[in-house]
Amino acid sequence: MARIPLARPSLGSEEVEAVSAVLDSGRLVSGPRVEAFEKAVREKVGAPHAVAFHSGTAALWATLRCLDVGPGDEVIVPALTFPATAEAVIFNGAVPVPADVDPDSFNLDHRDVALRMTGRTKAVIAVDQFGVPADYPSIESVLERHPDVTLVEDGACSLGSSLDSRPCGTFGEAAILSFHPRKIVTTGEGGMVLTDHDGLAGSLRSLRSHGQDASGAFSLPGLNLRMGEMEGALGQVQMGRLDDLIGRRRALAEVYERHLPGGVTLQKIAPTADVNWQTLAALLPAGTGVRARDAFLEAMRSRSIEVGIASFALPALPAYRDFSRDPAEYPGAMRVHESGIALPLFPDMRVEDVEEVAAAVREVLENGGDGS
Numbered sequence: 284m285a286r287i288p289l290a291r292p293s294l295g296s297e298e299v300e301a302v303s304a305v306l307d308s309g310r311l312v313s314g315p316r317v318e319a320f321e322k323a324v325r326e327k328v329g330a331p332h333a334v335a336f337h338s339g340t341a342a343l344w345a346t347l348r349c350l351d352v353g354p355g356d357e358v359i360v361p362a363l364t365f366p367a368t369a370e371a372v373i374f375n376g377a378v379p380v381p382a383d384v385d386p387d388s389f390n391l392d393h394r395d396v397a398l399r400m401t402g403r404t405k406a407v408i409a410v411d412q413f414g415v416p417a418d419y420p421s422i423e424s425v426l427e428r429h430p431d432v433t434l435v436e437d438g439a440c441s442l443g444s445s446l447d448s449r450p451c452g453t454f455g456e457a458a459i460l461s462f463h464p465r466k467i468v469t470t471g472e473g474g475m476v477l478t479d480h481d482g483l484a485g486s487l488r489s490l491r492s493h494g495q496d497a498s499g500a501f502s503l504p505g506l507n508l509r510m511g512e513m514e515g516a517l518g519q520v521q522m523g524r525l526d527d528l529i530g531r532r533r534a535l536a537e538v539y540e541r542h543l544p545g546g547v548t549l550q551k552i553a554p555t556a557d558v559n560w561q562t563l564a565a566l567l568p569a570g571t572g573v574r575a576r577d578a579f580l581e582a583m584r585s586r587s588i589e590v591g592i593a594s595f596a597l598p599a600l601p602a603y604r605d606f607s608r609d610p611a612e613y614p615g616a617m618r619v620h621e622s623g624i625a626l627p628l629f630p631d632m633r634v635e636d637v638e639e640v641a642a643a644v645r646e647v648l649e650n651g652g653d654g655s
């Protein structure tokens with residue numbers, strides 16, 4: 284294991300006690316903890332409905348399903364995203380259509396979204412990449428010309444971020460969150476849908492629990508996509524710590540900003556955005572190709588510092604060959620795919636560790652990328 288990991292959840296005695304209390308109670312599913320966690324997220328984000336799922340991917344899949352996305356439909360997704368965004372489209376029988384991203388913000392380029400619209404476009408999924416809000420004002424202005432197209436926010440990483448004082452989790456018809464251990468608040472595996480539509484929330488609750496509606500009738504076929512009580516208890520405690528967890532990340536990101544060498548460009552954040560620093564993502568100097576990036580990552584790992592590539596360009600992944608276009612159509616996504624990096628950042632990281640990582644980045648780059 285690396286001496287300085289890329290990410291590590293902040294879990295303390297409160298979390299341990301909360302999970303133990305669930306075990307003591309004997310009520311492991313469909314109890315008060317998940318409900319209390321949903322309420323905590325709803326109140327924090329300011330969304331009328333919050334419906335917990337056992338993962339962010341399940342939450343996104345269920346959202347598209349309840350919005351009637353299906354065979355014959357196209358859904359525009361960022362060309363640069365974690366594959367879950369596209370998986371949720373494919374496993375509803377629809378076709379994901381990648382649109383390019385801005386290579387500075389790593390977020391959807393609204394001009395490419397406009398170009399990718401067809402008569403079959405049913406929805407656009409905007410991802411708040413690494414907790415940085417997508418450019419919703421521009422995306423919404425494109426969608427004004429396509430009133431039948433639904434906007435969904437993939438806010439897997441953006442709990443606690445906001446744009447123009449509007450919290451992430453409130454953009455579009457519905458937004459999803461993830462509580463994977465690399466996210467701001469963790470439940471192990473876990474996800475949630477936030478929406479202000481009563482009908483959609485009801486359908487989601489039914490779909491996640493075998494299609495049973497509020498009256499108890501099995502009105503539609505469903506699945507078991509529920510979150511368990513241990514996860515709900517963990518999430519409730521973590522929500523109580525949200526501001527502190529984000530505050531610590533912000534303070535560490537400032538140390539990175541002061542110490543990283545000039546050639547490394549951090550993901551760009553709009554001046555009106557407030558971000559949670561879910562990931563410290565950056566671009567290596569222009570002209571860095573895949574081989575030089577890999578040599579950089581290797582040199583960092585040899586110092587026992589865990590680093591990764593920033594994110595994935597779907598058109599470059601074998602799994603998406605059937606749905607993708609030529610990667611050359613996506614210069615923004617390919618630039619980040621090929622020269623984007625993620626550096627360690629987590630709430631319990633020490634300032635000295637951030638300084639050490641930044642110094643290692645400088646040294647490796649000064650030595651031609653491989654630290655030799």
Ligand SMILES: Cc1ncc(COP(=O)(O)O)c(C=O)c1O
Binds near residue numbers: 338440463472
């Ligand atoms: C942008 C994005 N969407 C969706 C997901 C899926 O979330 P989960 O891992 O909880 O299924 C992730 C997870 O990393 C993600 O980064």
